[in-house]
Amino acid sequence: MELVALVKHDCPTCDQLLPALTAAAQRGAPVRILSQSGERETSEQAARVGLTMIPELDVDLALSERLDPDAVPAVVLFDGGAETDRVEGLQRDRLIELFEAAGATLDAGDLPAMRPGCASVTRDPAVAAAIAARRARAEGRIRSRILRIGGLEDPVEALYDRGLTDGLPVVPPTPERVVAMLEHSARDPQDVVAVLPPYGGIATIEKVAVNAVMAGCAGPELPIVLAAVEAVGREDFALHGLLATTHPAGPVLVVSGPYVEQAGMRAEVNALGQGCRATLCTGRALQLTVRNVGGGRPGVEDRATHGSPAKVGFSFAERLDAGAPFGGLAQDRAGLAAEETGVTAFAGEAPRLVADQLARDPESLAASLAEGLEQVSSIRFRLAFDAMLVLGPEHGRVFREAGWSRAQLQLALHQASHRPAGEIVRGAGGIAEGLDPAWVTDPAFPVAKFASPDRILIAYAGGDAGLFSMVIGGWVSGEIGSAPQTARVEDWLRPGRS
């Protein structure tokens, strides 16, 4: 039997117990006394309380990590390496028992019967985080190469200088922050989420978490980012072409389902704008992952003529409350249950407004919104581009009260966005752009804007007031371009948190 005692220098209860502990040790009791404090503090404490021996140092807090006490002084009894008993804080009679069990005596004459200890150094949040990071590294849960920045360097500037940001400041991805982020996924951090173009970078959960930290995400946002990476990594999303194109589109994320609330996304006022951390950071985390893991850099692999502010990151949540005209986009597209949450990735531009202040019946409003949708890319470009319509609540109400389904609205928008071939053929109206005349035999023939009704994605979000909706133009779509993809958030969550 042997005893281990953990103390620290700034603990009055340790001060009080230490003379009795060291006296016992000097009388031959099988007790090791270790301090969680540094060498200088430990020596000063020994001098202050009049010890004739100085406690050992618990180097790197290795023993403290293993014993994991809440409080010190902590005295632990071992039998052949296995812990059989412990006392945390000062409990005179219990400590006497422990020493007797170890075949020794503790001279506890002057000690109080009971006095609480102080928090173990390992309970300091910063120390606990460092220990968790060290353990994650030792267990292979984090494997990323270390970028060592000088102590006098500004890590934000250092990351910018190394070309690892989108131009905005990032949160430095310390091991402690990344390990804390990883707590929000059930999966092995080395699981591969996607292989990202253009260079085939392997996006493990760890790598996504590093970029999510940099983007400013809070932990609960990680499963959304993971689902987004999964979605854009699928071959049919054509991410390689999307990031390399001259077109300004990027991945637009629509998050639909109850996890929106847990992640802190807000689908009401200013849903597509600023002010909500989870909304902004999830989209940015995806784009940073694409840049850093896939390797697509603006002006190098990314050849966008103009780009758009939305390419910094574009994510928003659907408002699936009682006022919603129909179920969620992810639920509708991918068959998710209402209690599940899906992330739908769509290759899209920045959003723009479609206003209609007068329509009170669904037919009129659908026709009006269809005019807005027709403008995507060019009114004369037909069949090649999809679009997303984000219905605002005041527009959504019209369809809800009329009992329209999403499919019904898609069909009405599709039908209303046809246009006579003669109006959009090359040269019509003095405009060179347009349909190839070889394809136009009847100028009155109605030409569809979209390849089919389901190529118009409909989401629902926004504040209560405003007879507005938003149009998000797509990139080249379908089998010749990018097909929207939906991934389930729960697949990336910790069991029990979903």
Add this chain to the structure above:
Amino acid sequence: MDFIDLLDPTAERDPVGRPLAPRGGEIRRIALLDIHKPRGDVFLDELELLLQAEGIDVARTAKPTFTKPAPADLRREIAESCDAVIEALAD
């Protein structure tokens, strides 16, 4: 603090070496690759005439869509049957 440790956010891939194909051989056959952007064919038609006038055999090839990388089979076919390739990159 002497230093700050951060985790590398990249895939940590070493840059893939992409050596140029051997040069110096006679060019007898050139592939003209149409990526399916509008009017790419107009440009390639002109190039084909110019190359034929030089006595060079031309193979017209095309990607299925400009939005995606050329399929591996197409790349192999061009590599095996042609000495060089010219791509009409964009509009």
